[in-house]
Amino acid sequence: MNARARWIRGVAGTAVAVLGMSALAACGxxxxxxxxxxxTLTMTVWGxxxxxxxxxxxxxxxxxxxxxxxxxxxxxxxxQYEQKVQTxxxxxxxxxxxxxxxxxxxxxxxxxxxxxxxxxxKAGLDLSERFGPTGSLYSYEDxxxxxxxxxxxxxxxxxxxxxxxxxxxxxxxxxxxEDAQAAMEKLTVPGKQWGYGGAGWWAQxxxxxxxxxxxxxxxxxxxxxxxxxVVDALQWANDLTFKDHVVPxxxxxxxxxxxxxxxxxxxxxxxxxxxxxxxxxGGLLEADFAWDIAPMWQGEEQAVSAFxxxxxxxxxxxxxxxxxxxxDYLTDTDAQQVIIDNAQDVxxxxxxxxxxxxxxxxxxxxxxxxxxxxxxxxxxxxxxxxPEWNEMQAAFDDNLxxxxxxxxDAKTQLDAIQTELESIVGQx
Amino acid sequence: xxxxxxxxxxxxxxxxPRRARGRRADRLPRPKLxxxxxxxxxxxxxxxxxxxxxxLGFLLGPMIASVYISLTEWDSFTPPVFxxxxxxxxxxxxxxxFWQALWNTFYYAAISVPLGLAVGLWLANLLNKRVRGRKFxxxxxxxxxxxxLVATAMVFKxxxxxxxxxxxxxxxxGVEGPNWLLxxxxxxxxxxxxxxxxxxSATVLLxxxxxxxxxxxxEAAEIDxxxxxxxxxxxxxxxxxxxxxxxxxxxxxxxxxIFSQVYILTQGGPDNASMMVVPLxxxxxxxxxxxxxxxxxxxxxxxxxxxxxxxxxxxSRRWVFYxxxxx
Numbered sequence: 199m200n201a202r203a204r205w206i207r208g209v210a211g212t213a214v215a216v217l218g219m220s221a222l223a224a225c226g227x228x229x230x231x232x233x234x235x236x237x238t239l240t241m242t243v244w245g246x247x248x249x250x251x252x253x254x255x256x257x258x259x260x261x262x263x264x265x266x267x268x269x270x271x272x273x274x275x276x277x278q279y280e281q282k283v284q285t286x287x288x289x290x291x292x293x294x295x296x297x298x299x300x301x302x303x304x305x306x307x308x309x310x311x312x313x314x315x316x317x318x319x320k321a322g323l324d325l326s327e328r329f330g331p332t333g334s335l336y337s338y339e340d341x342x343x344x345x346x347x348x349x350x351x352x353x354x355x356x357x358x359x360x361x362x363x364x365x366x367x368x369x370x371x372x373x374x375x376e377d378a379q380a381a382m383e384k385l386t387v388p389g390k391q392w393g394y395g396g397a398g399w400w401a402q403x404x405x406x407x408x409x410x411x412x413x414x415x416x417x418x419x420x421x422x423x424x425x426x427x428v429v430d431a432l433q434w435a436n437d438l439t440f441k442d443h444v445v446p447x448x449x450x451x452x453x454x455x456x457x458x459x460x461x462x463x464x465x466x467x468x469x470x471x472x473x474x475x476x477x478x479x480g481g482l483l484e485a486d487f488a489w490d491i492a493p494m495w496q497g498e499e500q501a502v503s504a505f506x507x508x509x510x511x512x513x514x515x516x517x518x519x520x521x522x523x524x525x526d527y528l529t530d531t532d533a534q535q536v537i538i539d540n541a542q543d544v545x546x547x548x549x550x551x552x553x554x555x556x557x558x559x560x561x562x563x564x565x566x567x568x569x570x571x572x573x574x575x576x577x578x579x580x581x582x583x584x585p586e587w588n589e590m591q592a593a594f595d596d597n598l599x600x601x602x603x604x605x606x607d608a609k610t611q612l613d614a615i616q617t618e619l620e621s622i623v624g625q626x
Numbered sequence: 627x628x629x630x631x632x633x634x635x636x637x638x639x640x641x642x643p644r645r646a647r648g649r650r651a652d653r654l655p656r657p658k659l660x661x662x663x664x665x666x667x668x669x670x671x672x673x674x675x676x677x678x679x680x681x682l683g684f685l686l687g688p689m690i691a692s693v694y695i696s697l698t699e700w701d702s703f704t705p706p707v708f709x710x711x712x713x714x715x716x717x718x719x720x721x722x723x724f725w726q727a728l729w730n731t732f733y734y735a736a737i738s739v740p741l742g743l744a745v746g747l748w749l750a751n752l753l754n755k756r757v758r759g760r761k762f763x764x765x766x767x768x769x770x771x772x773x774x775l776v777a778t779a780m781v782f783k784x785x786x787x788x789x790x791x792x793x794x795x796x797x798x799x800g801v802e803g804p805n806w807l808l809x810x811x812x813x814x815x816x817x818x819x820x821x822x823x824x825x826x827s828a829t830v831l832l833x834x835x836x837x838x839x840x841x842x843x844x845e846a847a848e849i850d851x852x853x854x855x856x857x858x859x860x861x862x863x864x865x866x867x868x869x870x871x872x873x874x875x876x877x878x879x880x881x882x883x884i885f886s887q888v889y890i891l892t893q894g895g896p897d898n899a900s901m902m903v904v905p906l907x908x909x910x911x912x913x914x915x916x917x918x919x920x921x922x923x924x925x926x927x928x929x930x931x932x933x934x935x936x937x938x939x940x941x942s943r944r945w946v947f948y949x950x951x952x953x
Contacts, residue, residue, distance in 0.1 A: 281912045288702040304915060308703045449788040449805050456783035588913045596723070599896025603808040 237520045238268045239294040242286070244279035248480070252542040256533040260524055267524055269295075292512030294521040298344050299507040300587050302336045306343040307585035311510040313341035317522040328529065330548045330575055336508045336583070344508030345525050348537060350476040350544030351504045351574030352401055354495070358488035360385055360470040369471065371573060373495035375406065375434065378471075382444035385470040393444040395460025395472035397435035398602045400594060401503040402473050406431035408579040409497030414590075415582035421619035424612040431497075433608035440605030445469075448603040475505045476544045476571070483541075483563050491567050493574045500577035506546060544571050551575070586622050593618040696921035706918065713922035724923065726898050727906040728930070733814050734902065735881035735934075738821040742877055743870060746828030751858065753829070754836045764833070768826040779890040782820050783807070792819075807892055810899035817887055817900060828873045835869040836862060867946040874938055882931045903927045 243253050250273045257269045272293070274282050280301060286292050287310055298305065305311045318325060325333030329346045336344035354369050361368055364384045373381075382393025397403040404414060412427025422428065439445040446469065451458045454468065464472035467487055472478070473494065482489060494502035509528065511521045527533055531553075534545035538556045550556055557568045584590060597615045600606065659667060696713055698706035717724045753764050770778070785792050786806040793803030806816040843861045852860065885904040888894060894901035894909075903923065911920035 284702055284912065284915070305703070308701060310703045448808050452783070452787040452805070452808065453789045456780050456787075586914070592909065592913065595893075595895060596898050599899070600810055603805070603896050 236266055236268055237517045238270055239515075239517070239521055239524060240270045240272060241295040241524075242272045242274060242279070242283055242293040243297040244274050244276040246275075248540055248542050249273065252536055252540045255536050255540070256528055259533050259536070260527050263527060264523065267520055269524065287512060287514065290514060292514035294511060294515040294517065295524060296510050296512055297347070297507050298336065298510045299505075300581065300583055302344050302508065302510065303338045303583050303585040303587070305510065305512075306336075306338040306341075310513050311343050312513060312515070312518055313343060314345060314511065314522065315342050317511075317518070318342070318345075321522065321526050323526055328548065329546050331578065331580075332504070332506070332546055332575070335506075335580065336510070338583075338585075344510040345529050346506060346508045346546035347529055348543040349504055349506030349546035349575075350571050351502050351578050352405060352473055352475055352494060353570050353574060354492045355464055355472045355474065355478060355482070355489060356492065357464070357467060357470045358490060360391070360467065360487075364470075368490070369492045369495060371493035371496065371500065375409065375495060375497050378495045379438065379442065379444070382438065382471065383442065386444045388443065391467070392446050392463075392469045393471060394438060395464055395469040395474075396439060396445040397473065398598075400591065401475075401505065403432055403435040404581075405473075405494060405502045405579070406435060406497060408501035408503075409499060411498050413582070415584060415619075415623070419584070419623065421616055421623055423619055424609065424616040429608045429612055432612060436601060436605060436608060439602075479566065480541050483561065488564075490565075491570050493570045496577075501579045502574055502577060503581060504575070504578040506544070508546075548572075548575075584623065589622045590619060593622060692921040692924060695918055696925050698918045700917040701915040702917050703915075709918065713919045714926065716919065717922055717926060723898055723901065723906065724903075724926075727894075727901045727903050730814060730898075730900060731882055731884065731902045734817060734821075734884060735878060737815075738818045739874065739877040739881050741818065741822055742825050742828060743873055745822055745825040746832055746873065747870070749825065749829045750832035750836060751862070753833055754862075764830075768830055770823050771826040775886045776890060778820070778823060779887060782816075782823075783891065786816050786819070808896060810896050813892055813896065813900040817884070817891070820887055820891070821881070821884075828877070831869050831873060832866055835866040839865045864947045865949075868948060871938070871942055871946045875935055878934055878938065879931055882927065882934070 241253075241257070243249060245253075253271055253273065257271050261268060279297075283293065283296055287305075292310065296311070298311070302311075306313075325342065325345070327333075329349070332346045332349045334342055335346060335349075336342060356369055358368070361381075366381045366384050369378070369381065378394075385391070385393035397406065407414065407428040410427035410431050412425050412431060413422050414428065416422045439447055446454075446463065451463065454463060454466070460469060460472040461474055461478050461481075463469045464478070465481060465485060479491075494500075509525045511518050511525070515521050529547060531547060531549055534547040534550045535553070535555050537543050537545040538550065538559055539561075541559065541561050545551060545556070551572050556571075559566075559568065562568075582590075593615050597611050597618070601608070601611050695706065697708060697710060699709050699712070700706035749767055753760060753767070757763075784790055787793075788803075788805045788808070792806070796803040804812040806812050806819075839862060843865075844857055847857050847861055883904050884902050885908065888900055888902050888905045889908075892900040894905050904927070907920045907923045907927070910916045910923065
């Protein structure tokens with residue numbers, strides 16, 4: 199009996215230990231030092247090797263120009279970023295400068311990052327002059343909480359070889375959705391090649407919705423996900439796959455390889471057009487086919503989504519003045535040019551976007567229509583960056599999974615999403 | 627389930643006093659420790675302290691904290707707001723996704739655990755035979771367990787592709803394979819297929835238990851005219867039931883806590899068809915900043931797991947055979 203009791207207790211003990219893994223723990227530690235007139239700022243950013251190189255280079259420039267500032271740069275892998283930063287903040291040890299994107303208002307709505315309008319006016323920084331309409335993107339209740347750092351519109355990548363072979367004119371910003379579809383049809387070879395990479399990602403089909411004059415969340419903050427404009431856009435995006443067969447289905451993508459989607463399929467010449475962000479350029483430089491980029495086509499009106507990130511100052515920062523000084527420098531022309539020199543992303547600074555360094559980047563092995571980014575920035579729509587951004591995305595994912603995989607009725611799905619969004623936004 | 631849990635606790639209580647009384651009798655006179663005894667006691671605390679600190683600081687502490695957090699609404703930034711049992715009520719009555727995740731997890735555990743045991747038992751029995759290249763086969767069967775889950779998941783994405791190797795194989799026998807990971811109906815079976823991949827670790831434990839069975843048993847059985855099947859069911863199986871039981875408990879706990887496979891392969895999709903409890907908890911805490919709700923879900927899962935573990939212990943006396951325990 200004794201041996202058995204011990205055995206049982208042993209197993210039970212192991213059981214409890216394994217169970218404990220699911221209990222939540224949060225802890226953080228660290229310190230800020232501010233001795234000898236030099237202020238050390240912690241700065242958290244996400245990304246991979248290119249990002250590490252670019253941010254470090256910019257930080258080095260900053261430290262040289264401002265000898266009284268030292269930056270402890272922490273690069274966190276993208277998929278862990280939110281969690282890590284959240285843990286730092288929960289531990290009362292938030293970074294002085296933190297990179298933020300669509301999730302910015304999780305922090306701002308809970309006063310975890312500082313409103314920056316006063317800092318900007320004190321420093322004589324005119325956001326709309328430096329960044330154009332993007333300047334106020336990271337706002338919550340009329341206050342700016344992050345200074346744009348990287349910002350590029352979604353663009354159309356097209357395979358010139360396939361376009362030439364099919365005798366189709368290259369895409370332009372003047373294309374309508376109908377023009378785009380006509381081109382996709384001509385560029386499709388059933389079972390072998392498709393005209394377009396698909397629009398299953400929010401940034402893609404939301405662009406169509408805004409082109410139709412719709413909105414996901416209206417200006418008053420109420421969800422309008424099942425408005426006719428949005429329904430039409432979603433149905434069109436889905437029909438391209440399941441009715442017109444000019445976009446690979448999820449099953450066809452899965453057969454091409456693991457983690458296959460529009461970007462790798464475009465590089466593999468399986469799709470003739472793909473809509474995505476700046477990041478695809480780097481991988482295509484070595485491609486052995488002719489390609490270029492163009493601004494997004496239009497619907498009733500011109501609209502396209504943009505991606506990027508900004509820099510914010512956390513509530514925990516002991517020297518927000520210095521932190522803002524750093525951000526001011528990092529988003530100024532000199533430091534911003536590093537972003538394009540390293541082919542990392544589109545710098546948010548408009549002046550840099552229009553400079554030769556951007557329009558004719560050194561690393562470009564062929565002519566690329568880099569002006570497409572500046573051209574697009576005139577009609578970028580403002581994404582509804584609500585504090586419940588992640589929950590909103592989950593509501594879409596939860597209701598559109600089968601819809602994207604097997605086709606379906608957009609109205610039915612969006613009605614369900616609308617109901618969920620109303621309860622999510624209502625909670626706030 | 628609740629009655630079983632109560633019964634188990636009752637059984638534990640029934641044993642309790644006897645043990646407690648015995649200990650109290652030892653303690654009453656409290657003999658003074660000799661110097662050597664004191665040194666030994668000091669060393670005891672010294673050597674046990676790493677575990678003690680780890681347990682109290684990193685396990686028990688956070689667990690107690692999470693009980694409190696589960697009674698609050700907390701976004702990790704602003705101070706928690708006490709809401710009583712609201713989170714539990716919300717999970718049990720107001721959140722269809724919680725029930726769906728729980729059902730999915732049951733589905734997964736109910737099939738993957740017995741399947742894993744059956745496959746493990748079958749493989750172990752095969753490897754226990756004196757066949758040529760036995761060591762090689764043992765290595766090959768354990769090898770999959772050593773491959774990092776991320777890599778395995780990537781491979782399975784290809785294996786489970788609509789026109790992937792698995793469906794090609796099914797095609798050979800005239801079965802048209804489904805779109806495993808893309809079809810709400812087949813995504814759970816797909817995860818179960820992946821779980822069978824890890825049967826090697828159970829196999830190794832079962833095999834070592836089989837090796838420990840005295841040859842004499844089989845010799846005696848043979849003389850009595852028992853065939854291979856009879857030998858397996860009357861000797862091998864009863865002898866290894868403690869290990870099967872161990873694998874059952876660990877398998878249950880592991881299956882209820884399935885996370886990485888879901889996170890890498892499907893993210894809970896399509897349409898929450900593969901959403902399990904732990905990924906749900908993770909999303910709620912780190913995606914949506916609902917720490918209170920996530921903690922409540924964690925404790926509900928804890929109750930479910932404890933319930934099933936208790937149930938397994940309860941039934942164990944009927945089928946688990948301990949040699950040291952003569953009945």
